[in-house]
Amino acid sequence: MTTIQRISPNRRFKDRLVQFLVYLSFAIAVVPLVAVLWMVIKNGLARFDLEFLTHSMRNIGATDAGGGAYHAIVGTLEQVLLASVISVPIGLLTAIYLVEYGQGTRLSRAISFFVDVMTGIPSVVSGLFILAFWILVLGFSFSGFAGALALSILMMPTVVRSAEEMLLLVPNDLREASYALGVPKWRTITKVVLPTSFSGIATGVMLAIARVAGETAPLLLTVFFTDSINTDPFSGPQMGLPLFVFDQATRPTDTAIDRAWAGALTLILIVMLLNLAARLIGWWRSPAKGR
Amino acid sequence: MGQQIQVSGLDAYYGKHKAIADISMTIEPQSITAFIGPSGCGKSTFLRTLNRMHEVIPGARVEGKVLLDGEDLYAPDVEPVAVRRMIGMVFQRPNPFPTMSIYENVAAGLRLNGKHSKSNLDGIVETSLKSSNLWNEVKDRLNKPGAGLSGGQQQRLCIARAIAVKPEVLLMDEPCSALDPISTLAIEDLMAELKNQFTIIIVTHNMQQAARVSDRTAFFNLSGQGQPGHVVEMDDTSRIFTNPSQKATEDYITGRFG
Numbered sequence: 001m002t003t004i005q006r007i008s009p010n011r012r013f014k015d016r017l018v019q020f021l022v023y024l025s026f027a028i029a030v031v032p033l034v035a036v037l038w039m040v041i042k043n044g045l046a047r048f049d050l051e052f053l054t055h056s057m058r059n060i061g062a063t064d065a066g067g068g069a070y071h072a073i074v075g076t077l078e079q080v081l082l083a084s085v086i087s088v089p090i091g092l093l094t095a096i097y098l099v100e101y102g103q104g105t106r107l108s109r110a111i112s113f114f115v116d117v118m119t120g121i122p123s124v125v126s127g128l129f130i131l132a133f134w135i136l137v138l139g140f141s142f143s144g145f146a147g148a149l150a151l152s153i154l155m156m157p158t159v160v161r162s163a164e165e166m167l168l169l170v171p172n173d174l175r176e177a178s179y180a181l182g183v184p185k186w187r188t189i190t191k192v193v194l195p196t197s198f199s200g201i202a203t204g205v206m207l208a209i210a211r212v213a214g215e216t217a218p219l220l221l222t223v224f225f226t227d228s229i230n231t232d233p234f235s236g237p238q239m240g241l242p243l244f245v246f247d248q249a250t251r252p253t254d255t256a257i258d259r260a261w262a263g264a265l266t267l268i269l270i271v272m273l274l275n276l277a278a279r280l281i282g283w284w285r286s287p288a289k290g291r
Numbered sequence: 292m293g294q295q296i297q298v299s300g301l302d303a304y305y306g307k308h309k310a311i312a313d314i315s316m317t318i319e320p321q322s323i324t325a326f327i328g329p330s331g332c333g334k335s336t337f338l339r340t341l342n343r344m345h346e347v348i349p350g351a352r353v354e355g356k357v358l359l360d361g362e363d364l365y366a367p368d369v370e371p372v373a374v375r376r377m378i379g380m381v382f383q384r385p386n387p388f389p390t391m392s393i394y395e396n397v398a399a400g401l402r403l404n405g406k407h408s409k410s411n412l413d414g415i416v417e418t419s420l421k422s423s424n425l426w427n428e429v430k431d432r433l434n435k436p437g438a439g440l441s442g443g444q445q446q447r448l449c450i451a452r453a454i455a456v457k458p459e460v461l462l463m464d465e466p467c468s469a470l471d472p473i474s475t476l477a478i479e480d481l482m483a484e485l486k487n488q489f490t491i492i493i494v495t496h497n498m499q500q501a502a503r504v505s506d507r508t509a510f511f512n513l514s515g516q517g518q519p520g521h522v523v524e525m526d527d528t529s530r531i532f533t534n535p536s537q538k539a540t541e542d543y544i545t546g547r548f549g
Contacts, residue, residue, distance in 0.1 A: 086308070103349060172380060174386055176347065176382065176386070177386045177452075178399075179344060179347055179375060179380065180344060180453070181376070181379070181399060181400035181403065181404075181456055182372050182374075182376030182400065182456060183372070183399075183406060184372050191403050197391075219342060
């Protein structure tokens with residue numbers, strides 16, 4: 001008669017050890033995240049008030065307290081919105097081409113390659129490119145829009161890659177089911193494939209936005225600095241939150257340092273709100289909701 | 292309703308590989324025709340050439356003629372999309388659209404192909420679900436997702452979706468292979484009812500099923516590995532299963548090979 005083998009002490013020990021290592025690495029990975037959040041919240045709350053959210057830095061002297069980031073918040077929101085308006089349609093259409101039309105063709109392989117190359121572009125280079133091309137060669141002035149162009153260069157590959165992944169996840173069965181009903185390819189894509197992958201694509205877009213919202217270098221070279229409110233992203237220098245943080249943090253007074261922390265906190269909150277919005281949209285559109 | 296299909300000299304390729312060779316047959320209207328044969332012999336490929344779904348696969352192409360009521364489906368000016376509206380298809384695995392409710396799934400073919408009034412759609416959805424024997428089970432939850440149904444119900448939902456566009460012909464590619472015996476029986480009963488309205492073609496690995504439901508049966512086979520599949524013989528189902536004229540058919544249905 002055979003007896004069922006018992007777990008040996010040796011195996012039990014290895015199991016515990018590996019379990020411990022997994023928890024440990026998780027804890028180590030979380031430390032920086034928690035530390036950053038804690039620092040930003042602790043230091044940012046000092047100046048995170050109504051004045052900060054509603055006033056600009058205009059006529060605030062070098063050592064004055066007060067002032068705020070309203071001009072930077074407006075700038076960041078407009079720049080990120082414009083960057084999304086440029087890069088999301090282009091990125092999404094590229095992904096649709098790669099998955100639905102170009103499979104295996106030479107053009108799609110070339111596009112894939114260049115998307116990979118674009119993913120690796122350092123953010124300062126995209127800023128330099130817009131500075132050289134848009135501002136120096138074409139002669140446009142510094143503006144929020146120039147900043148948005150630089151940001152959209154950074155956003156596009158992220159949007160393409162995440163949308164491509166999501167479109168590839170849509171089972172081929174669904175496309176065939178739609179074709180078999182006599183639905184043309186483009187309607188299959190717009191009515192079956194895209195809705196099925198909608199929440200995934202929305203999440204990908206939000207991650208891309210979160211990535212560029214905090215970029216400083218491309219803005220530094222394209223939107224310039226200003227202490228005043230400029231709601232027109234198409235003319236004149238504009239501010240952005242990352243620039244605001246950068247600017248304030250390099251000033252020598254404590255009041256400026258406090259403003260920098262509050263600016264960082266605002267930036268994190270904006271990105272978090274966008275993420276939350278994406279989750280809500282994803283949940284609202286999710287097919288499993290009504291089950 | 293239900294039209295005759297005549298196939299003559301049909302070859303189908305995947306890139307350079309020839310998957311089926313020189314198939315000719317006549318499929319009678321308002322009857323059930325079964326395709327049987329070993330795996331990889333081209334039954335499904337042939338089925339997919341009948342509604343021009345074969346060419347959806349990159350590199351796949353077809354040579355030869357398929358006449359639906361005398362009209363060549365492969366004539367140069369024929370729109371594949373229009374062919375598929377006339378020749379519906381049910382797949383091996385149930386594939387309801389996951390983002391759509393039961394109602395929207397059935398209405399999908401009509402909605403995605405143009406405008407329809409709400410009352411018109413309501414009527415078609417109801418009759419389609421009734422003809423697929425699903426109405427009583429789902430009438431109180433038409434707005435719930437189709438993916439929440441059981442496998443057998445999902446497959447009947449897919450049949451309802453296919454017949455909602457009022458095709459002439461219904462192609463079924465192993466529609467019961469992922470289902471339990473009770474759901475299989477439900478679908479076989481359904482096929483017997485639907486045959487009054489449609490020409491039905493079914494690919495099946497289950498020979499009892501072919502014998503039970505079909506009027507005529509075609510036996511497909513390969514001459515060897517890598518060779519294209521072909522039709523060994525096609526005859527009334529009762530003859531194929533009792534007195535086939537070819538040795539290969541007899542060997543296959545008695546289980547001596549395959």
